[in-house]
Amino acid sequence: MIDSYNFDNLKKVHLIGIGGSSMNGIAEILLNYDIKVSGSDRGESDNTRRLSKLGAEVFIGHSKENLAPDCDLVIYTVAVPKDNPELVAASALGIPVIERGKFLGYVVSRHPSSLAVAGTHGKTTTTSMIAAILIEAKKDPCVHMGGFFPLIGGSVRASKSDYLVTEACEYHRNMLNLNPFAGIILNVEEEHTDYYKGGLPEIIEAFSQFAGNINPSGFLVVCKDNACAIEASKGASCKVIEYSYNDPSAEYYASDVVYSKEGTSTYTLCRCGSKLGEIVLSVPGSHNVSNSVAAAAAAIEFGCSFTDIADGLKNFVCANRRFQCIGKYNGARLIDDYAHHPTEIKAAIKSAVSVLGDKHKLYAVFQAHTYTRAINFGDAFAEALKDADEIIVADIYAAREKDPGTVNAEMLAAKFRSFGLNASYKGGFEEIEDYLKSVVNPDDLVITLGAGNVNEVIRRIAE
Numbered sequence: 001m002i003d004s005y006n007f008d009n010l011k012k013v014h015l016i017g018i019g020g021s022s023m024n025g026i027a028e029i030l031l032n033y034d035i036k037v038s039g040s041d042r043g044e045s046d047n048t049r050r051l052s053k054l055g056a057e058v059f060i061g062h063s064k065e066n067l068a069p070d071c072d073l074v075i076y077t078v079a080v081p082k083d084n085p086e087l088v089a090a091s092a093l094g095i096p097v098i099e100r101g102k103f104l105g106y107v108v109s110r111h112p113s114s115l116a117v118a119g120t121h122g123k124t125t126t127t128s129m130i131a132a133i134l135i136e137a138k139k140d141p142c143v144h145m146g147g148f149f150p151l152i153g154g155s156v157r158a159s160k161s162d163y164l165v166t167e168a169c170e171y172h173r174n175m176l177n178l179n180p181f182a183g184i185i186l187n188v189e190e191e192h193t194d195y196y197k198g199g200l201p202e203i204i205e206a207f208s209q210f211a212g213n214i215n216p217s218g219f220l221v222v223c224k225d226n227a228c229a230i231e232a233s234k235g236a237s238c239k240v241i242e243y244s245y246n247d248p249s250a251e252y253y254a255s256d257v258v259y260s261k262e263g264t265s266t267y268t269l270c271r272c273g274s275k276l277g278e279i280v281l282s283v284p285g286s287h288n289v290s291n292s293v294a295a296a297a298a299a300i301e302f303g304c305s306f307t308d309i310a311d312g313l314k315n316f317v318c319a320n321r322r323f324q325c326i327g328k329y330n331g332a333r334l335i336d337d338y339a340h341h342p343t344e345i346k347a348a349i350k351s352a353v354s355v356l357g358d359k360h361k362l363y364a365v366f367q368a369h370t371y372t373r374a375i376n377f378g379d380a381f382a383e384a385l386k387d388a389d390e391i392i393v394a395d396i397y398a399a400r401e402k403d404p405g406t407v408n409a410e411m412l413a414a415k416f417r418s419f420g421l422n423a424s425y426k427g428g429f430e431e432i433e434d435y436l437k438s439v440v441n442p443d444d445l446v447i448t449l450g451a452g453n454v455n456e457v458i459r460r461i462a463e
Helices: 023-032 046-054 085-093 100-109 123-136 171-177 200-212 227-233 286-301 306-314 342-354 371-376 378-385 409-418 429-439 456-461
Strands: 012-016 036-041 057-060 073-076 097-099 113-118 142-149 154-157 163-168 182-185 219-223 239-244 252-259 265-271 274-281 324-329 332-337 362-366 390-393 445-449
Touching (some): 012 023, 012 085, 023 036, 023 046, 046 057, 073 100, 100 113, 123 163, 171 200, 182 200, 219 227, 239 286, 252 286, 332 456, 342 362, 342 378, 342 445, 362 378
Parallel strands (some): 012 073, 113 182, 219 239, 362 390
Antiparallel strands (some): 142 154, 252 265
């Protein structure tokens, strides 16, 4: 262990996997503390290009030559293998190393009023909603999240104030590195089965440990609509606050919910049976309403007024790749969504249907994220996609996995057809683009679904 996590003692830090969804945010926080930052990643991305413009020295590809001998600290992700040349070089040079999640835990500990948002899905959206409210309330929060949030111009907002809001990732139990003042559990479902070999019971136990790590003087906001989340909340020793989409037995809930064809959502925020006032969201979907109720509950516990909450949520715009409008082609709307779990996909499809006219078609371009999910969630994916008029299956995004040779996009398309769905495999991205160009009509909607690079399809055809 080292005692130089104090930013005042750090002069130069190197990040292996600097372009990652969390790592790029940590890099930006370090840069905002005037610390020299270098890092490497296997490929160029929007994140690496942005960090380069901010002053980080970014290397594409991993090499021991990337690591300066005078580096004070090396941060790496769990995806980095032990034989990574930069990790090996750090050991040889005697440079301290720390895993990303543990370092994030240190960052969180610097802020007395920290809030960690956990859940199988919805973390980025809820984190950004809370950030919007805290900024509106002049709390000057530090923000760390897994997606580009237009309001803060990135995935991080550096601040030395008491307030911090961050996502708490369940993969590899990274959330257990955090000891926040407060927390949120949005939902607990089966996910990351490549890591959680014990299935749902093991996942619930991990979230229960997260709840137990929250400061006893703080609070935990938990979704009453999710039985596994409620079970996990029993591990908390702090105050537990229940919220719901529309269950009046919860402390916080929504009533009189209305969705418009323009993609907005309006509802009345209620607390303990009393109506606090009207909330207007610029995004559709019951999942977004539910997330905003969680955000409002946490904000009220932090002392924000209803006006701050209503104004913050009214100005809220989804983080990139969360039901994001990319543009149009031949009058058809092009939407991109990061959804890669069946529950997320179902919510995204439901939102798309809600803004689509009855006479128009919904095309879903689906890319499974990892072979493990393709194998374990094949039937659930079919159920989630069933309301799309046509499903185009793109090649599986391997991410951290190697191809087992037992599943591919054509097999998934065949499985979907066995469920009676209109699904097909067209080939690579160019073939998918050509097909879409040949079939979409004005006022149709095309949605890309997946945490990989499937969004490139509509970005290239957007007019």
